[in-house]
Amino acid sequence: MNHDRPAKSASGQGVQVIARAAEILRVLKQDNRGLSLGQISDRVGLPRSTVQRIVNALLAEKLIMNTAAEGGLRLGPEIQSLAAAGRVDAAELLRPVLQEIAESCGETVDLAVFRTDHMVFVDQVVGTHRVRTVSAVGETFPLISTANGKAALALLDDEMAIALAVRELKASHSEKPLSALIAELEEIRTTGLAWDCNEHTEGLSAVGFGFRDSAGLIYALSVPVPSYRFAKSRKRIAELLKTTAPRISALIS
Numbered sequence: 001m002n003h004d005r006p007a008k009s010a011s012g013q014g015v016q017v018i019a020r021a022a023e024i025l026r027v028l029k030q031d032n033r034g035l036s037l038g039q040i041s042d043r044v045g046l047p048r049s050t051v052q053r054i055v056n057a058l059l060a061e062k063l064i065m066n067t068a069a070e071g072g073l074r075l076g077p078e079i080q081s082l083a084a085a086g087r088v089d090a091a092e093l094l095r096p097v098l099q100e101i102a103e104s105c106g107e108t109v110d111l112a113v114f115r116t117d118h119m120v121f122v123d124q125v126v127g128t129h130r131v132r133t134v135s136a137v138g139e140t141f142p143l144i145s146t147a148n149g150k151a152a153l154a155l156l157d158d159e160m161a162i163a164l165a166v167r168e169l170k171a172s173h174s175e176k177p178l179s180a181l182i183a184e185l186e187e188i189r190t191t192g193l194a195w196d197c198n199e200h201t202e203g204l205s206a207v208g209f210g211f212r213d214s215a216g217l218i219y220a221l222s223v224p225v226p227s228y229r230f231a232k233s234r235k236r237i238a239e240l241l242k243t244t245a246p247r248i249s250a251l252i253s
Contacts, residue, residue: 101125115140147223
């Protein structure tokens with residue numbers, strides 16, 4: 001029995017090292033500007049010498065890298081490769097859910113992803129009504145006047161959301177006050193739902209919600225409806241989306 005102890009101890013130490021390395025990677029993920037050894041040590045609660053040994057191993061595997069500016073450490077290129085290899089196609093994964101929503105309400109259901117300063121449609125399930133909304137996959141939409149755009153803005157921090165909103169308000173010559181949009185984003189964060197009532201396109205309205213995938217990408221699912229029947233169906237669609245949101249989060253996160 002004594003002969004087994006060294007092996008078990010070595011195995012336990014190996015698991016511990018992996019857990020500590022993972023914790024260091026998570027800390028670096030939270031601050032992509034780069035951290036010093038001392039900062040990492042403070043955040044993970046480990047001695048600097050221990051952090052140094054693990055960091056050296058991670059550097060050798062290109063899982064982390066030195067930043068050029070301050071000499072800090074940040075996630076390396078190999079992490080990006082691993083993330084890309086493991087990334088799930090959100091459109092493919094969520095299509096059955098989009099189909100369920102479309103069948104339940106008879107309306108078109110859109111899936112869009114946030115890209116820099118606009119939304120890009122990545123999938124759509126067309127509704128069954130004779131009069132329905134249809135947009136092409138790959139088509140881009142603004143942030144401040146669409147349900148999916150506002151849902152995405154609400155997931156950003158205030159500074160970034162306001163900067164993007166101000167830029168788009170100026171570029172579009174919109175008369176919408178920034179204060180009104182900020183209040184709307186706060187409501188979206190509270191209720192979980194974003195609305196577009198004839199804002200982007202006259203005669204079309206929509207409701208939607210936003211979410212992040214495991215890689216941090218922001219998506220929005222929305223249901224656009226011709227405005228003449230939106231008043232009657234908006235409550236039912238909103239409840240349907242509220243029920244669906246937790247399922248989406250469980251699938252995508």
